[in-house]
Amino acid sequence: MAKFIVKRIGYMLVTLFIVVTATFFLMHSIPGDPLAHMARNLPEQTRANYYEKYGLDKSTSEQYVIFMKNLVTKGDLGESLRYPGRGVTDTLLTNASVSAQPGGLALLVGITIGILLGIVAALNKNKWPDYIVMFIAILGITVPVFVLASVLQYFLSVKLMILPTTGWGSWKNVVLPVVVLSFGTIATYARYVKSNMLDVMGQDYILTAEAKGVSKFNVIKGHVLKNAFLPCMTLLVGQVSGIFTGSFVVEKIFGIPGLGFYYINSINDRDYTMIIGTTVFAAALFVFVQLIVDIAYSMMDPRIRVK
């Protein structure tokens, strides 16, 4: 097991290195640079000084070497070019922890309700509970979050005035974003759990269990659920990184000072250090969750257990 984890961490580092390198050169290939806009009207000499200060006067490959040296030796992602004085790492941590609150809660709520609905749908296949769940699931997948967010804001905040429209700080601010964010998760999980359960319920070993005299409830509990949930863990990887990378729209609508904002704006601003920072963060999170899921898999599924 330890060997497996060490090996996987090795792979993770290689993956991250490739991601960072690719991002670095890709973003440098976008026309313009971080200072192009700000330094537009400055005198020649001042502008040159600025470029020198940030090392932007050097060639791309030289900048790459400097950046990598800082990252590897000091773990330093540098300073934001758009907001001078703010360290990228600092910004990332502060805002990620803000994103994580509604995001994590939405994930928890979404997975729990999604799984429950999926089970209900599977056990009542082609009956009305199944139809209702699948209707909700299709809504959850097709209705864009900004539509749902606006509708909820209109009714709950503007009309009924029970919850604030936007803002950050009180638990009331978290409710609507969690509802909106969890809707998609509910839909995804409900559909996935349902189809997995139906698949498992058609397997030969379920017939074996029934022929043994195991009651309906215990067949579901002891034989169906575990086998049906295993594939669902894979979904978790995308869902967790989605908390930070995919919540841009929702955070914007509800005025949450999360990380989503920086993902989009850093690219528009050509804020090189910020782009790399957010990318490294997302990639690292992705491969890390992937590792956790793989470890969980090997613990839950004896067929892929690592010896």
Added chain:
Amino acid sequence: MEKILEVDNLNVSFNTYAGEVKAVRGVSFELSRGETLAFVGESGCGKTVTAKSILRLLKPPFAVIKPESKIICNGKDVLKMSEKELCEFRGDEVGMIFQDPMTSLNPTMTVGKQIMESLMIHKKLDKKAAREEAINMLKMVNIPSPEKRIDNYPHEMSGGMRQRVMIAIALACNPNVLIADEPTTALDVTIQAQIMDLMMDLKTKMNTAIILVTHDLGVVANFADRIQVMYAGEVVERGTTKEIINESKHPYTWALLRSVPRLGNESKEELYALGGTPPDLLLPLNHCPFADRCEYCMPICKECKPQETVLSDTHKVSCWLMHEKAPKVESFYDRRDK
């Protein structure tokens, strides 16, 4: 001998989009304690459906056992059992082994737990006692070092071993009847004999009656006491193994027997194969189901259903050739080793 299972006029239908498929049409048979009865016939003739009906393993509303059917096991009416009674009945009085041991065991549960499950349900054993009993069962089905193997997962075992585990599960609670649904079809030929020998050995030890569903006549000839030949959801001929192999009267039985390859057959003649396909069970069938494929088909065969003709206490045939006015025909299956 004591009757352990009685099936009377069993009718099973499948509700499909195309309509009602009458898969089993009036099957009746009896099974005595310790006896081995084989269901023989080609694919889709209702063998497995009949076998599954006994445990009510078919899923309504897709599959329906018609109300005129009767299944009495050990004095209990199976078709009238409640869900709870059914759970007590399954595995305890009747055990079942399935065709494919590769898919019939839960991949994420140790084989030990899967054996213990039925012991804990029916014998009300606690975990420790059930585990000990499960080790005994594994020993009984000849699995080496059962104390270690009990914690194995199915994927850590070979096909033959998994089928042994299936037998252990089915026999764990010492049932009166064991239904073996093509237990050797998915196995290597060398393993087939081992599994059959094991089943027969355990049958004698535990005095269990066996229903053996198969299309392997070689297996049947060696292991069955009685055979019932099924075709299109009906029993067309039944008798002791000797009667069926040596004195069969139904043209379908002849065709089945003749299509078995013979060892020591030197000529390179093509293996016999029965032409045509079984009738479509979606359509009403009021005549002999075999008429369309039968070499001796007479006009009456396509008009009326033949009644079961009693040849001896055990040997019964449903064929118009048995009628006194029918021409006398010789079996086109000849046993060369006779």
